[in-house]
Amino acid sequence: MIAQLGLGILLGILSGLLPGLHSNTVISVISSLGVDKQALSIIIISLFPANLITSFIPSIFFGIPEAGTIVAILPGQRMVRKGLGIHALKTVMISCVFAVLISIVVFYFSLDLFPVIYGMIRAHMRYILLAISLILLLRSKAPHLSLIIFLLSGALGYYSLNSEMSDPFLPMFSGMFAIAAILNYSKSIFPKQIDEPVKVDFLKFTLIGVFLGFIADLIPGVGSPAQIATFLSIFMPLNTLGYLAAISSISISQAIFSLATAVSLNKSRVGATAWLSGNINIESNLVLLLILFLISSSATVFIIFIFRKKIAKLASLDFSKMNIILAIYLIAITFVINGFEGVFILIIGSGVGLLTIKLGVERITLMGAIIAPTLLLLFGIG
Numbered sequence: 001m002i003a004q005l006g007l008g009i010l011l012g013i014l015s016g017l018l019p020g021l022h023s024n025t026v027i028s029v030i031s032s033l034g035v036d037k038q039a040l041s042i043i044i045i046s047l048f049p050a051n052l053i054t055s056f057i058p059s060i061f062f063g064i065p066e067a068g069t070i071v072a073i074l075p076g077q078r079m080v081r082k083g084l085g086i087h088a089l090k091t092v093m094i095s096c097v098f099a100v101l102i103s104i105v106v107f108y109f110s111l112d113l114f115p116v117i118y119g120m121i122r123a124h125m126r127y128i129l130l131a132i133s134l135i136l137l138l139r140s141k142a143p144h145l146s147l148i149i150f151l152l153s154g155a156l157g158y159y160s161l162n163s164e165m166s167d168p169f170l171p172m173f174s175g176m177f178a179i180a181a182i183l184n185y186s187k188s189i190f191p192k193q194i195d196e197p198v199k200v201d202f203l204k205f206t207l208i209g210v211f212l213g214f215i216a217d218l219i220p221g222v223g224s225p226a227q228i229a230t231f232l233s234i235f236m237p238l239n240t241l242g243y244l245a246a247i248s249s250i251s252i253s254q255a256i257f258s259l260a261t262a263v264s265l266n267k268s269r270v271g272a273t274a275w276l277s278g279n280i281n282i283e284s285n286l287v288l289l290l291i292l293f294l295i296s297s298s299a300t301v302f303i304i305f306i307f308r309k310k311i312a313k314l315a316s317l318d319f320s321k322m323n324i325i326l327a328i329y330l331i332a333i334t335f336v337i338n339g340f341e342g343v344f345i346l347i348i349g350s351g352v353g354l355l356t357i358k359l360g361v362e363r364i365t366l367m368g369a370i371i372a373p374t375l376l377l378l379f380g381i382g
Contacts (some may be wrong), residue, residue: 012050175349
C-alpha cells in the first residue's frame with residue numbers, strides 16, 4: 001500500500017505541474033496498463049488530491065491553468081508581479097489543509113444531507129443551471145461577446161461529449177486553456193519572490209469554500225471550482241487572498257464530498273471518483289479512502305512548502321521553448337488516447353480559447369462546453 005500511495009502522490013505532483021494534464025488523463029493511462037483494482041484505487045485516491053493542489057503552481061507562476069484553476073491566474077499573477085508569489089502559494093497550501101480537515105470532520109453529516117437537499121432541488125435543476133448561466137453571461141464585461149464564446153464552446157462540448165473518444169475532456173480543455181495560453185504567451189519580467197510569513201486572515205473564505213464545494217457536487221455542469229468562485233464574487237467581494245483561498249478550498253473539498261455523493265446519491269460528479277466506483281465499493285472503504293486522501297494532501301503541501309523557493313524561481317524563466325515541448329506533448333498524448341478526432345478537437349478548442357483571449361472575454365465563459373450540453377440534456381433537447 002505504501003508503494004502505491006507514494007507512486008500516486010508522485011504522479012499527482014508531476015501531472016499537476018504540467019498544464020493541461022488532468023488527473024483523469026493520468027488515471028486513464030494507468031488503468032489501461034492492467035493494474036490490480038485494489039492497487040489502482042490506492043493510486044487514484046492519492047494521485048487525485050496531489051494533482052489538485054499542485055495544479056495551482058502553473059496558474060500562479062506560469063499563468064497557464066488547469067480548467068479548475070482559471071480564476072487563480074489573475075490574483076496569483078498580480079501577487080507574482082509584486083514579488084509575492086510565495087505568499088500566494090502559501091495561501092493556497094494553508095487553505096487546502098484546512099479545507100481537507102473541515103471537510104473530513106463534516107463528511108459523515110453530508111451523507112445524510114445530500115439526499116435531502118438533492119431531493120429538494122432535483123426537479124428545479126434545469127432552471128437553477130439556466131439562471132446561473134445567465135448570471136455568468138450578464139455579469140461579464142461584454143455580454144454579447146461572452147454569449148458567442150459560450151455558444152461556441154457549448155457546441156464544441158456537445159460534439160466532444162457525444163463522441164466516442166476515450167477522454168473527451170483532454171483535447172477540449174487542453175485546447176481551450178493550455179494550448180490557447182501557450183499561443184498567447186509573452187515573456188514577462190517578474191521581481192524576486194519574497195518569502196515572508198503569511199497572516200492567516202483568509203480562513204473565512206476557506207470555510208465558505210468548503211460549503212460551496214459541498215454545493216458544487218449537487219449541480220451538474222457547474223461543478224468547476226473556477227465557476228463556483230466566480231459566482232461567489234457576484235454576491236461577496238473577494239480580495240486577492242480571498243480568491244485564492246476560496247478556489248483552492250472549493251477544489252479540494254469538492255473532491256472529498258464527491259465520495260459522499262457517490263455513496264449517498266450513487267452519482268460520481270468527479271472523474272476520479274467515477275474511476276474509484278468502477279474499481280471498489282466506496283462505501284465499504286470510506287475510512288481508508290479519507291485517510292489516504294488526508295495523507296496525500298498533507299504530504300503534497302509539505303513537499304511544496306519545502307521547495308517553495310525553487311518553485312518561485314520558475315516565474316523568472318523564459319518558457320518559450322518549454323511551451324513548444326508542452327504543446328507537442330499535449331498533441332501527442334491526445335493522439336494516443338483519442339486519435340485523430342481528439343487532435344481535431346484540440347485544434348478547434350485552441351482556436352476558441354485563443355479567440356476568447358483576443359476578445360477579452362473571461363475564460364470562465366469557456367465552461368459553456370459543459371454547461372450548454374448539460375442544459376440541453378436537462379431540457380430534453382438533443
